[in-house]
Amino acid sequence: MPHGKSDHVHQKVDSLLALMTLKEKLGQLNHLKGNYSTDIYEQNVDLNKAIADGEVGALTPFTTMDNLIRWQKIATEESRLGIPLFYAADVVHGYKTIFPVPIGQAASWDMEAIELSERIAATEMASAGLNWTFAPMLDVTRDPRWGRVMEGPGEDPFLAGEIAKARVRGFQGDDLGAENTVLACAKHFVAYGAPEGGRDYNTVEVSQRTLREVYLPPFQEAVEEGVATVMNGFNTLNSIPASANSFLLRDILKGEWGFAGFTVSDANSFYELIPHGVAADRREAALKCIQAGSDTDLWSQVYIDHLEQLVSSGAVDPKLVDDAVRRVLKYKYELGLFEDPFRYLDSARMTKTLMQPAFLEAARDLARKSLVLLKNEQKLLPLDNQSRKIALIGPLAHSRQYRDLMGNWKAAGDMNDVVTIYEGLVKRVGKENVYLAQGCEAFGKCPTELTNQASAIARKADIVILAIGENGYSTGEGASKTNLSLPGNQEDLVEAISKTGKPVIALLFNGRPLIFHDLKRKVPAVLECWEPGTTAGDAVMDVVFGDYNPSGKLPITFPNDVGQIPIYHSQLNTGRPRSGPDDKRWGVSKWSDVPNEPLYPFGYGLSYTNFTYSKMQLSDSVISKADTLLVSVDTTNAGDYSGCEVVQLYIQDPVASVSRPVKALKAFDRVCLEKGKRQKVVFHISVDDLKYWDDKMNYKTDGGIFHVFVGSSSVDVSKMTFRLEDLQ
Numbered sequence: 001m002p003h004g005k006s007d008h009v010h011q012k013v014d015s016l017l018a019l020m021t022l023k024e025k026l027g028q029l030n031h032l033k034g035n036y037s038t039d040i041y042e043q044n045v046d047l048n049k050a051i052a053d054g055e056v057g058a059l060t061p062f063t064t065m066d067n068l069i070r071w072q073k074i075a076t077e078e079s080r081l082g083i084p085l086f087y088a089a090d091v092v093h094g095y096k097t098i099f100p101v102p103i104g105q106a107a108s109w110d111m112e113a114i115e116l117s118e119r120i121a122a123t124e125m126a127s128a129g130l131n132w133t134f135a136p137m138l139d140v141t142r143d144p145r146w147g148r149v150m151e152g153p154g155e156d157p158f159l160a161g162e163i164a165k166a167r168v169r170g171f172q173g174d175d176l177g178a179e180n181t182v183l184a185c186a187k188h189f190v191a192y193g194a195p196e197g198g199r200d201y202n203t204v205e206v207s208q209r210t211l212r213e214v215y216l217p218p219f220q221e222a223v224e225e226g227v228a229t230v231m232n233g234f235n236t237l238n239s240i241p242a243s244a245n246s247f248l249l250r251d252i253l254k255g256e257w258g259f260a261g262f263t264v265s266d267a268n269s270f271y272e273l274i275p276h277g278v279a280a281d282r283r284e285a286a287l288k289c290i291q292a293g294s295d296t297d298l299w300s301q302v303y304i305d306h307l308e309q310l311v312s313s314g315a316v317d318p319k320l321v322d323d324a325v326r327r328v329l330k331y332k333y334e335l336g337l338f339e340d341p342f343r344y345l346d347s348a349r350m351t352k353t354l355m356q357p358a359f360l361e362a363a364r365d366l367a368r369k370s371l372v373l374l375k376n377e378q379k380l381l382p383l384d385n386q387s388r389k390i391a392l393i394g395p396l397a398h399s400r401q402y403r404d405l406m407g408n409w410k411a412a413g414d415m416n417d418v419v420t421i422y423e424g425l426v427k428r429v430g431k432e433n434v435y436l437a438q439g440c441e442a443f444g445k446c447p448t449e450l451t452n453q454a455s456a457i458a459r460k461a462d463i464v465i466l467a468i469g470e471n472g473y474s475t476g477e478g479a480s481k482t483n484l485s486l487p488g489n490q491e492d493l494v495e496a497i498s499k500t501g502k503p504v505i506a507l508l509f510n511g512r513p514l515i516f517h518d519l520k521r522k523v524p525a526v527l528e529c530w531e532p533g534t535t536a537g538d539a540v541m542d543v544v545f546g547d548y549n550p551s552g553k554l555p556i557t558f559p560n561d562v563g564q565i566p567i568y569h570s571q572l573n574t575g576r577p578r579s580g581p582d583d584k585r586w587g588v589s590k591w592s593d594v595p596n597e598p599l600y601p602f603g604y605g606l607s608y609t610n611f612t613y614s615k616m617q618l619s620d621s622v623i624s625k626a627d628t629l630l631v632s633v634d635t636t637n638a639g640d641y642s643g644c645e646v647v648q649l650y651i652q653d654p655v656a657s658v659s660r661p662v663k664a665l666k667a668f669d670r671v672c673l674e675k676g677k678r679q680k681v682v683f684h685i686s687v688d689d690l691k692y693w694d695d696k697m698n699y700k701t702d703g704g705i706f707h708v709f710v711g712s713s714s715v716d717v718s719k720m721t722f723r724l725e726d727l728q
């Protein structure tokens with residue numbers, strides 16, 4: 001925001017603050033549910049009266065435009081100071097036009113497409129009356145048992161940081177006052193993605209170094225990009241709940257990073273200090289949260305109920321409340337809500353805005369970019385236009401239930417708008433050429449009768465496409481699990497179909513890495529499709545029929561076995577590393593029953609074409625602190641199709657004062673080449689890319705040798721070495 005404008009907003013905020021009673025101030029920190037209710041949260045308030053009394057600052061409704069208008073009218077016309085409400089919602093991968101789930105988007109490694117998806121989500125939600133989204137979700141995670149893997153950026157802090165910036169830019173644009181931008185919310189601060197055992201809401205214990213290197217970076221990027229709000233995690237971090245964690249909120253977020261926006265609790269998380277065992281009652285929960293630097297209270301109402309007394313008794317400094325309220329009001333001005341509280345509340349605009357053809361096209365584009373080709377023996381894919389009979393089999397082939405193909409955070413998305421896989425296929429080859437069988441019930445149970453039916457149609461067909469995996473309810477909040485195999489007995493279906501001897505293509509739909517050894521062995525082609533969103537069937541068929549050459553790369557490691565978790569590419573070495581996968585010696589770091597290697601590594605993904613790498617070069621073999629090292633490589637499309645490749649660069653610091661990852665992603669470039677074409681890709685590495693947190697928590701680098709790896713995945717790389725001159 002230009003300086004003049006921001007001074008002007010500060011003056012307005014100060015003038016308004018001077019008129020407010022303490023209760024009215026607390027009202028701005030109190031966020032209620034609107035119509036939304038579940039049995040865990042008891043609201044017990046007369047909502048209309050609370051709004052009229054100035055005791056509500058924001059609502060989180062998915063409701064009609066009429067309700068939104070009615071509540072905004074009460075806030076602005078009946079409350080003493082007429083302060084407008086924020087309307088917030090979880091718009092996590094689209095509002096009405098549903099984009100692929102975020103883990104799928106991350107697999108695109110395409111920051112422009114991700115930014116555009118949020119631009120569209122913001123445009124749609126703002127037209128429907130909402131001005132604040134609880135996204136982006138920036139929880140790095142290395143545990144696919146955790147159900148919220150689906151909502152996040154995957155396992156790597158650098159990739160997550162790039163995604164954080166793209167999403168914040170997409171939602172907020174460069175002017176919050178525009179009609180099609182909304183407040184973004186970086187969540188869940190922080191390390192919520194590392195719960196013990198992968199069980200949602202569970203304890204998190206991470207060292208300060210891991211916190212700073214792995215979990216904080218995407219949030220810092222979001223803050224630097226100007227994110228307006230940050231949501232506390234539900235978790236304890238090293239025994240202190242995030243909502244009451246002043247080290248996180250005051251020292252790091254508002255102190256070190258100078259965050260100028262406001263924080264919001266997670267749903268009821270202030271209250272949850274009581275079951276966490278750090279507050280005796282709601283009053284003490286309020287006290288601890290405000291002291292720690294938590295600004296607003298989502299749903300637990302402990303601030304509105306207790307801070308007045310805590311301030312008047314002297315237990316809480318009124319300046320803490322004023323600071324939080326200032327942060328909130330600033331954004332009500334910046335959104336333009338004081339000038340026109342109804343600016344987002346125009347049904348005619350909403351009708352014109354939602355699901356425009358260009359939005360659906362962008363969703364289809366991101367969906368096909370998110371698909372990852374895991375296996376493609378004998379170039380079974382892509383299919384050509386030759387006429388043949390195709391058997392499409394599986395519980396996810398033509399489902400319109402359980403948020404299948406769309407994903408769990410569907411916002412206003414409608415299952416009836418989803419192009420199913422069956423519909424996408426029929427559009428391509430005609431109904432007469434497709435035999436459809438469900439094979440299994442919705443949650444993956446495949447009774448013999450359905451399997452037999454499926455085998456029978458497979459035998460009649462020339463080729464089989466399986467649409468299998470998880471349903472839409474299987475990932476998301478509260479959806480942790482310990483078994484990552486294909487749900488139910490879908491592997492039996494795979495076995496039965498592969499026995500027919502027909503060529504089989506498996507389309508996998510899931511919001512987390514799954515483990516599927518038999519499938520991998522028996523089926524020649526496997527395409528990871530995640531949960532592709534509204535345009536699922538069209539996007540998937542674009543890839544199956546070769547109109548789009550798959551370019552996705554895994555943003556998270558697929559384990560070989562649940563017992564390997566956590567398994568990720570940027571692990572530390574041990575004192576007893578193996579010399580290679582065949583090293584069977586006793587006493588080296590390995591499992592005796594499963595390999596150390598994952599099923600599929602981070603950064604992996606095939607293409608219909610063949611990209612080759614040559615002429616990897618460094619601009620220098622020795623650099624000083626002030627230099628930038630140029631790392632270049634020629635990438636050639638040596639195959640038969642045009643396509644895009646994500647060129648990845650990793651660094652290792654083999655000798656430092658603390659142990660460093662065997663490989664850390666530091667840069668990537670998504671390069672699109674016609675067949676036969678070559679491009680030089682150049683990366684710029686500065687001393688900042690070589691820094692780490694030492695044993696005294698200084699962010700620094702030592703001189704010495706560094707390895708740089710460039711290639712097409714975290715394991716398929718070439719290595720070079722350079723030296724950083726000693727900085728002392």
Ligand code: BGC
Pocket residue numbers: 090134187266267477
């Ligand atoms: C989730 C948040 C979400 C909030 C509001 C919580 O249960 O953890 O991600 O934003 O609910 O719906």
